[in-house]
Amino acid sequence: MDYLIIGAGAAGVSAAKEILKNRKKDDKISIFTDENYPFYYRPRLIECLSGEVEVEEIIINDEQWFEDNNINLHLGEKITEVDLGNKVIKSNSDQYNYDKLLLANGSHCFVPPFSGMDLENIFTLRTAADLKVINKAAEKAKKAVVVGGGLLGLEIAYNFAKAGLDTTVLEVAPYLLPMQLDKKGGDLLEEKLKANDVKVITDATTKGFDGQQSVEKVVLEDQEIEADLVLISTGVRSNTSLIENLDIEINNGVKVNSKMQTSNPDVYAAGDVAEYEGEIYGIWPPSLAQGRVAGTVMSGGEAEFDGYVRSHKLKVAGINVVSLGELNEEGDYEEEIIVDNDTYVKVIKDNGDKIGVLIVGQYSEQNQKLADVKR
Ligand SMILES: Cc1cc2nc3c(=O)[nH]c(=O)nc-3n(C[C@H](O)[C@H](O)[C@H](O)COP(=O)(O)OP(=O)(O)OC[C@H]3O[C@@H](n4cnc5c(N)ncnc54)[C@H](O)[C@@H]3O)c2cc1C
Structure with missing residues (x-):
């Protein structure tokens, strides 16, 4: 069996790791990325902006790891065409046959039509x-x-x-x-x-x-x-252009079912490129989870993705934020506001039941308890 994976990010590599578990003797796994770095922790690129961390320090699996696991890693090789009829993908330098294909090619930054975009910097x-x-x-x-x-x-x-x-x-x-x-x-x-x-x-x-x-x-x-x-930094869009005009269902992302199967039986999609029940998560944990499901199912195992609940506890630029439930509810709701030591807490209640909590600032133990909401 030839497993081809387009994308060496969270979704692609987590899928490869599952395929490894079910790998038969003659199975081949190949993974393509148009980047020159192997699998790294993309969210930590931000820390590299301040110079505190180097890109080399955020690599999760280096080239040696791929070699040790007998996975053909094609660094710096952009896939330019998918031919579903012949089950082939093509790059500028070569072409490859597949039995099972995973689209894990992520997303790109969306830029509104600003003037002066050709300027440097x-x-x-x-x-x-x-x-x-x-x-x-x-x-x-x-x-x-x-x-x-x-x-x-x-x-x-x-x-x-x-x-x-x-x-x-x-x-x-x-x-x-x-x-x-x-x-x-x-x-x-x-x-x-x-x-x-x-x-x-x-x-x-x-x-x-x-x-x-x-x-x-x-x-x-x-x-x-x-x-x-x-x-x-005005949002991202799924990389669907590679399969546009092919016989695979696309909405804003490539449509998948809970097994990460697209409308083509031998093609799977996971991560930022995939749309599951109308949702493109665009974040790391569900990309890993979807990749695992795709890899398991592609290699003959059983797995299902059943959605992902976004965390409501965030750290924004070093500042704690909890945001959950209804916060800007219209109607006759009770509002309790506590402003204390640089912390803003708002609790929204409906007939005595908490339906929303917002905290900006410190998490005290008491504030943590507030983050338990009925709706
Ligand atoms: C700066 C930054 C900060 C982020 N911070 C957070 C955070 O704090 N928390 C969080 O949960 N998420 C965060 N994210 C989002 C998170 O990184 C993504 O959701 C996640 O990386 C998606 O994984 P993926 O495998 O689907 O796609 P990607 O990680 O984008 O990987 C896709 C891979 O496909 C390759 N590829 C694309 N097209 C082709 C082609 N034609 N041929 C060959 N290879 C191709 C790409 O080069 C890449 O290697 C952040 C993202 C960025 C950019």
Whole structure:
């Protein structure tokens, strides 16, 4: 049996590890990545921005590991075509037959149509190669602007500030993390970020960038901000282009069932590229879990993915945030607000039952107990 896996990230490698467990004598496992690094812990790229950690330190399985496990690792080899009829995938240099194929090719950064995108020193962060280029630019830069104040944007900004850059985050919403927080919580998080040398501008509609050769300004609807380094963090999209126009069902991601099977019986998908019950998680733990299911099922075992509950306890730029249940509920609900020692706690109750809890700041033991909600 020839197992081919496109993508050497969380989903692809966790699948390979399951296939290894069921491997028969003549089975071959090959894994392709267009990156030049073997499997690494992608979320920790952010820590590498502040220079505290090197990319080499976040590698989970190095080339030797793949060799030892007799997995053919194709580093720096981009797959450009999938031929479902002949069960072949092609790169610029070669082509490979498969019996079972796993699409674990992840996602890419989405960038809105900003003007001035051809200027130098405007980046997105997805890969170790991106990181190296950003860090090189950051060595000479003084003023960084991060476009997008979501979880990732805030972490990036926090690490730029730690590296000594004058850093500003631009968030289009009226307050930070509107999906996770209410206005008061968002404002408190903003205050705490400011204390960590990160400036925040909310209600900020970015139009584009201006400069001679390299970026010099970020142009907003109502003002301009000086910047010699810009990082855009405005979401990700699944890498579906490889199989567009093929006979496989795609929505925003490649549609899969609970066994990670696509609509083609010999093709599986897992991780950021896969859409399960309308959901693309875009985070590490479900990518690992889906990869494990795909690898098990592809190699003849039994497994099912039954969804993933997102954690409501977050650490945002070093600041604790708990956000759970109903927070901005309309209607006749009781609200209990406690502001204590730099911590904001909001408890929403319906007829005495807690239905939502928000905490920004410290977790005391008492606050931990609050995070037990009925709905
Ligand atoms: C900077 C950053 C910080 C993050 N922080 C967090 C966090 O704190 N918590 C969290 O849970 N998640 C976080 N994530 C998200 C998490 O990293 C992803 O959800 C996870 O890596 C997805 O795994 P994957 O295997 O599906 O895809 P990926 O890790 O993206 O791997 C896909 C692989 O496919 C390869 N590939 C793509 N196309 C081709 C092709 N045509 N040919 C060959 N190879 C190809 C890519 O090079 C890559 O190796 C973060 C992501 C980034 C970028």
